[in-house]
Amino acid sequence: MAMNKSLYLPAIQGHFGSWVYYAALTKLADLQERVRYAREIHENPKLSEMIQRSLDDKTRAQDISDYLIKTQDRFFNSLVVGVHGGHPQWHPFDVAVRNNAHSLSDIDDADRDALGYLEFNGSEHLFALDGQHRLAGIRRALEKNPEIGDDRVSVLFVAHRTDAKGLRRSRSLFVAINKKAVPVAKRDIIALDEVDLAAILTRRFVDEQSLFNRGQIDIDRFTPSIPAQAPALSSIGHFYDLIKLVLNDIGARQGGDELKRAARVRLPDRIINRYASDVLEYLERLIALDTELDTAVRSKTFGELIPIGRAAPKHRLLFRPVGLTIMMRLIASMHKEHTLAAAFRLVKKVPLELTKPPFKGVIWDDRRNRMITANATLTVALLQYMLGERKADAKLRERLAVAQGVTIDSVRLPSRFS
Numbered sequence: 001m002a003m004n005k006s007l008y009l010p011a012i013q014g015h016f017g018s019w020v021y022y023a024a025l026t027k028l029a030d031l032q033e034r035v036r037y038a039r040e041i042h043e044n045p046k047l048s049e050m051i052q053r054s055l056d057d058k059t060r061a062q063d064i065s066d067y068l069i070k071t072q073d074r075f076f077n078s079l080v081v082g083v084h085g086g087h088p089q090w091h092p093f094d095v096a097v098r099n100n101a102h103s104l105s106d107i108d109d110a111d112r113d114a115l116g117y118l119e120f121n122g123s124e125h126l127f128a129l130d131g132q133h134r135l136a137g138i139r140r141a142l143e144k145n146p147e148i149g150d151d152r153v154s155v156l157f158v159a160h161r162t163d164a165k166g167l168r169r170s171r172s173l174f175v176a177i178n179k180k181a182v183p184v185a186k187r188d189i190i191a192l193d194e195v196d197l198a199a200i201l202t203r204r205f206v207d208e209q210s211l212f213n214r215g216q217i218d219i220d221r222f223t224p225s226i227p228a229q230a231p232a233l234s235s236i237g238h239f240y241d242l243i244k245l246v247l248n249d250i251g252a253r254q255g256g257d258e259l260k261r262a263a264r265v266r267l268p269d270r271i272i273n274r275y276a277s278d279v280l281e282y283l284e285r286l287i288a289l290d291t292e293l294d295t296a297v298r299s300k301t302f303g304e305l306i307p308i309g310r311a312a313p314k315h316r317l318l319f320r321p322v323g324l325t326i327m328m329r330l331i332a333s334m335h336k337e338h339t340l341a342a343a344f345r346l347v348k349k350v351p352l353e354l355t356k357p358p359f360k361g362v363i364w365d366d367r368r369n370r371m372i373t374a375n376a377t378l379t380v381a382l383l384q385y386m387l388g389e390r391k392a393d394a395k396l397r398e399r400l401a402v403a404q405g406v407t408i409d410s411v412r413l414p415s416r417f418s
Contacts, residue, residue, distance in 0.1 A: 007034070011118040011157075013090060019173075022090070022118050022157040023078065028068075029149030032142050034120075035081055035135060036127045063264040064137025069145050070265050073194075076153050079131030080173075082160035086124030092116035118157065129158070129173055187222050190240050197262040198244040201276055205243075206236065209280065211287070216297050216306075225321055225373060228310045231303030233293075238321040242328060246282045247275065249332040253340075285344055286328060290318040290352050315354040315364070322363070322373045323354075329380050334389060346387055349417040357414035358382035362403050375403050386417050 011024035068074050092113040097104050104112075120126075128135045142149050158173070160166060193199040205212045206219055215232060222237030234242070251259035258267070267275075288294045293316065296305035309319035317323035327347065334343040351357070354364035354371075363372055363379045378399050384390035392413055401411040 005122050007120040007122070009118045009120075009155075011090075011116060013092070013114050013116065019158055024118050024155050024157060025152040026155040027149060028138050028142060028151050028153065029146070031079070031135060031153070031155070032139050032149070034126050035079075036125070037132050037135070060133045061136035061140050063261070064134055065140035065144065066261065066265050068137060068141040068148060071195075074151075076131075076134060078154040078156050079134060080129040080156045080158065081131075082127050082129050083120075083157050084125050084160040084166075087121055088124055088157075089119040089121075090116060091119060126157075127160075186237055186240070190222075190236060195262075195264060195266045197259065197267060197272065197275060198240055198247055200272060201243050201247075201279055202236065202240045204276060205280065205283075206239070211284070211297055212239070214302070216302055225371070228370075229307050231306060233297060233302075233306055233319070234321045234324065238325070242283075242321075242324060243279060245325070245328045245332065246279050249328075249335055250275070250278055250282070252332075253335065286324065286331070287318070289327065289344070289348065290316060292316060293318045312369070317350075317352050317354055317359065320354075320371060322371055322376055326363070326376055326379050326383070330383050333380065333384060334387070337389070347383075349387065350383055358386060362400070372403075378403055382414060386414055388416060 007030060009022075009024035009026055011022045014021050014023060093116045095104065095107065095112045095115065161169070189196055190199050190202055206217050207213055217234055217236050217239050218226060218230065218232035219236045221232075221235035223235050224238050224241065226232060226235050226238070247259055258271075261267075266272075287297060292309055292314075296302050296309060296319075299305055306319060308314065309316040318327060327350070330350070331340075331343050331347055334346060338346065351359075354360065355366060358379060360366055362375050362382065364370075365372055381390060381396055382400070385392060385396060390396070394408075397411050397413065398408050400413065401408040404411065
């Protein structure tokens with residue numbers, strides 16, 4: 001969007017590959033006023049519409065807007081903005097040495113001209129190559145709260161040409177930035193995320209709760225399973241996933257969007273503390289379903305007792321991470337029709353030995369003495385049937401036949417619990 005007013009931005013000039021770029025501090029209000037979306041990199045209007053449709057995701061823009069307005073510690077990584085037209089000017093600063101620690105000759109000649117300010121006279125066209133949803137969120141946030149418009153973010157400005165070669169070059173940059181970005185790893189979310197409620201509670205429990213802070217959770221392992229001989233009950237990766245399941249069940253029962261927003265905007269500490277109490281109580285009840293497990297995790301010798309619970313002749317279901325997940329998912333599914341207390345009472349009918357139906361031959365391979373984790377969802381469905389919460393349909397029979405390697409005519413569903 002061309003403007004008549006000049007803009008002066010403190011910046012650093014840099015070179016990367018064939019690109020010359022300028023890293024400048026830019027006010028949110030100036031981004032809102034001057035920067036458009038990346039539709040200009042396509043001559044075909046239908047392709048431009050595809051970009052626009054991706055920006056019509058109001059949920060993402062609203063989430064970013066909420067984050068900017070509600071989070072005091074808000075922070076963005078750099079946006080990438082293409083520039084074409086007009087007369088942008090680069091004005092390098094004169095660099096002087098203010099102490100005797102070194103001389104000006106110690107600084108590379110090219111680096112002396114790297115600091116300065118970038119001037120836009122208002123006739124340029126600026127468009128976001130990376131950060132389009134952030135730009136949409138900024139616009140929405142400033143409509144509600146103009147006061148944050150003076151916040152400054154880092155913007156990388158790159159030159160864009162409108163000829164065929166320039167369009168191809170800008171489209172390639174757009175794809176390289178947006179397609180090849182690497183998602184944040186789960187270990188980094190668990191270790192560092194101060195917004196994700198499940199990550200906050202995971203860290204709190206392994207730091208503070210005696211059920212989990214003495215090594216019962218392997219904080220160096222992020223896999224969904226754990227070796228049978230391991231002294232820990234679960235990996236921290238699985239523990240995080242288990243807490244997410246608990247939070248999902250709590251959220252489904254209470255209604256509202258509070259937990260949905262909690263994935264993107266940090267909740268107030270008093271609300272986090274409330275959820276911490278609810279989730280801890282839930283996990284304690286889950287563990288207490290097996291008195292042997294409850295005793296083991298509270299014992300000083302849990303590192304010896306947990307492998308014993310997994311090994312012959314015990315083969316205890318809840319001593320396995322996948323067993324905890326199955327039971328948690330079963331309780332959550334029953335909680336839709338029952339109170340939580342009633343759901344816990346009903347699942348006490350479930351056998352806790354992997355050598356009994358419906359686990360043997362489905363989730364437990366007794367010949368090879370190992371878990372078949374791929375059948376976890378089927379196991380939940382079979383338990384729902386055995387508890388009278390699901391009908392015996394053809395699809396369930398077919399899935400069991402495939403798992404057992406038999407024909408559907410010969411498959412037999414396990415008996416219902418009395």
